[in-house]
Amino acid sequence: MAKGVFTQSCCVLLTEPVALAVVSNMLCDYPLLKVGSPQRKDWVGGGDFVLIQMDKKQGGTLLVDVVDVPWPDVAGDSQAQPDLVAAWGMGYFGPFAAPGALERAVQFCLRCPGLREQVPSHRGFIRLRTSYVLGAGKDAPYLPAKYSYEKEFMMMGEVVDRLLTLPSALCYFNPNGETLYTRGAARERAEMFMRKKLPPLELWCNVRRYDPGVEGWTMMDIVGMEQMDLSDSEVYATPRYSPTDLAAFLVNTSVMMATKKLELQDGSVVKGPGGMWRMRIGSSVAPPGRRVFKWFPDVVDVPGDFLGGAE
Secondary structure (H helix, E strand, O other), rough: OOOOOOOEEEEEOOOOOOHHHHHHOOOOOOOOEEEEEEOOOOOEEEEEEEEEEEOOOOOOOEEEEOOOOOOOOOOOOOOOOHHHHHHHOOOOOOOOOOOOOOHHHHHHOOOOOOHHHHHHHEEEEEEEEOOOOOOOOOOOOOOOOOOOHHHHHHHHHHHHHHHHHOEEEEEEEEEOOEEEEOOHHHHHHHHHHHHOOOOOHHHHHHHEEEEOOOOOOOOEEOOOOOHHHHOOEEEEEOOOOOOOHHHHHHHHHHHHOOOOOOOOOOEEEEOHHHHHHHEEEEEEOOOOOOOEEEEEOOOOOOOOHHHHOOO
């Protein structure tokens, strides 16, 4: 699902439901356009909400709604749950979010391992979604002429940081990048990146390790770069390369792409752990299904199975 009605999303998972009045009071110093309830009582499309103006010149709004049920991590049944199926298809949970995102976020929650036991028992969530068409008329474009994902992320980050002070706030959850963070850990990672004047990539994206199914090889990937209109990456390696070095390679190359210091095409070669690495474009091995950059050491023969789906 590409960016459409909603261009970004993230959530605050809750240990218990929270009243809309509490949320609106916390956000009252933002330019609120509306506070209310959806015409249709259907939490899938939206719960009680606060609508915030993002930027007068660029336009756009930040929709913050309160949902009193746990995060719906399944695709849904087209007969029994048609609204849920449609919501996933239309990007209502995030333009790049996919069923199973929370389960994978829990599985690969390395920065805050304590959340692995706590998150499955959450009871609701506050959802943040940015949009340029809500209330803008039927002919409004999905993206403005001078679109900036940075402005969206910065505003959502400010609002999330505030909402995480709620007594019932458990953690930050980005379903597009499948990340989970406590407030303290999120602040620490954000400050670390921003001290270096870099985008806080680890809040938006997750690095994961998988078994690619070929003996003697490992695979790691980064998920969430599509939020920045860029491709995710997978890196394939033999045991001589450590997971720590591979993770750093994924983050560093992704940061370079996000800051426009690295432009890639199929066959590009860059310096990485132990030497040069070559990139091929293909289809992802790990979920969610998407187009990815596949990285391989340039000094070894690559098993043909890894190149399946290459464009």
